[in-house]
Amino acid sequence: MRKEVILITGANGEIGHGLIEHLGKSGEANIIAIDVQPIDEALLPYCERFIQGDILDNMLLGRLVAEFDIRTIFHLASILSTKAEYNPEAAHKVNVEGTLNLLRLAVDQSSWQGRAVKFLYPSSIAAYGLLSLEKKNEAGKVKEWEWNTPITMYGCNKLYCEHLGRYYSYHYRQLAADQVKNTVDFRCLRFPGLISSVTIPTGGTSDYGPEMLHAAAQGKPYKCFVRPDARLPFMVMPDAIKSLLLLENAPKENLKHLVYNVTSFSPTAEEIYQRVKKAFPQADISFEPHLARQKIVDTWPADVDDSAACRDWGWKPDYDEERAFNDYLIPSIRARYSKRPASSALN
Numbered sequence: 277m278r279k280e281v282i283l284i285t286g287a288n289g290e291i292g293h294g295l296i297e298h299l300g301k302s303g304e305a306n307i308i309a310i311d312v313q314p315i316d317e318a319l320l321p322y323c324e325r326f327i328q329g330d331i332l333d334n335m336l337l338g339r340l341v342a343e344f345d346i347r348t349i350f351h352l353a354s355i356l357s358t359k360a361e362y363n364p365e366a367a368h369k370v371n372v373e374g375t376l377n378l379l380r381l382a383v384d385q386s387s388w389q390g391r392a393v394k395f396l397y398p399s400s401i402a403a404y405g406l407l408s409l410e411k412k413n414e415a416g417k418v419k420e421w422e423w424n425t426p427i428t429m430y431g432c433n434k435l436y437c438e439h440l441g442r443y444y445s446y447h448y449r450q451l452a453a454d455q456v457k458n459t460v461d462f463r464c465l466r467f468p469g470l471i472s473s474v475t476i477p478t479g480g481t482s483d484y485g486p487e488m489l490h491a492a493a494q495g496k497p498y499k500c501f502v503r504p505d506a507r508l509p510f511m512v513m514p515d516a517i518k519s520l521l522l523l524e525n526a527p528k529e530n531l532k533h534l535v536y537n538v539t540s541f542s543p544t545a546e547e548i549y550q551r552v553k554k555a556f557p558q559a560d561i562s563f564e565p566h567l568a569r570q571k572i573v574d575t576w577p578a579d580v581d582d583s584a585a586c587r588d589w590g591w592k593p594d595y596d597e598e599r600a601f602n603d604y605l606i607p608s609i610r611a612r613y614s615k616r617p618a619s620s621a622l623n
């Protein structure tokens with residue numbers, strides 16, 4: 277008998293960390309985790325198996341198909357927006373070819389199991405591209421189908437992979453005489469910037485939020501790379517995990533869309549700074565905008581409309597801005613760094 281498992285790619289990334297810890301603690305699933313980097317040892321006890329390997333390695337993925345019954349794939353591995361701009365073709369390879377490989381794996385799995393494999397895909401506000409700061413300020417809560425003109429490689433990759441998800445769900449091999457339907461049950465969330473008390477993101481453009489907070493808690497100076505008035509939607513990690521699991525468990529017939537916005541609160545960088553400064557009055561934070569990264573933030577919406585997620589699968593964040601900082605981020609970040617010797621308090 278093949279064991280029923282869930283597969284998590286990008287296991288050592290920020291969302292992977294939160295998801296494995298949550299699912300591991302609940303004991304609800306056998307987790308097969310993949311990452312190109314070694315996994316944080318604290319996550320190992322929660323995994324049925326950890327594989328250090330590359331999602332571009334089809335031999336590796338083929339072995340997984342043969343060995344396990346994969347019920348759900350959480351495909352979290354990707355190269356984020358800032359890092360992707362330094363090597364766009366490499367980012368395209370990981371973000372698009374990697375996703376294609378996992379979609380193909382879902383089809384193969386489905387033919388073993390005779391049922392659709394759920395494919396949970398985190399897309400991003402980077403899939404949007406507002407044409408100017410003026411448009412951004414006028415736009416209000418942006419809906420899923422508006423402003424789908426991203427200016428980053430990462431944003432283009434996310435938007436295209438959303439389309440691939442739709443193709444694999446409804447139209448895969450549509451001209452084949454032996455076309456099999458309902459092999460992939462693709463479900464996608466467009467995440468805002470995420471903030472975790474446990475991990476610090478690398479390579480993103482919304483990273484100034486978490487970086488400012490973690491630097492202040494460690495007593496390190498921080499130069500914020502966007503203007504004080506830069507505004508983006510954010511969400512804390514427990515809500516990101518909640519949204520992924522709510523969407524995974526939603527009855528298929530309730531889902532009117534494949535792609536859903538989710539969000540929680542939309543502070544400016546100045547408002548994040550004020551909250552951080554209140555919690556850590558000694559914090560040494562200055563604003564030194566990096567013009568190219570600022571330009572990317574200026575094309576991302578200040579807020580998104582998540583009413584479809586609320587309506588179709590009961591989405592509601594547990595943390596508004598006040599609770600996010602006062603009940604989650606500040607106390608757990610403070611506890612985290614007070615336990616560690618200063619020399620090891622980097623990540």
Ligand code: AKB
Nearest residue numbers: 356357400480481482
């Ligand atoms: C990034 O900044 O690239 C990510 C994202 C908004 O998807 N955090």
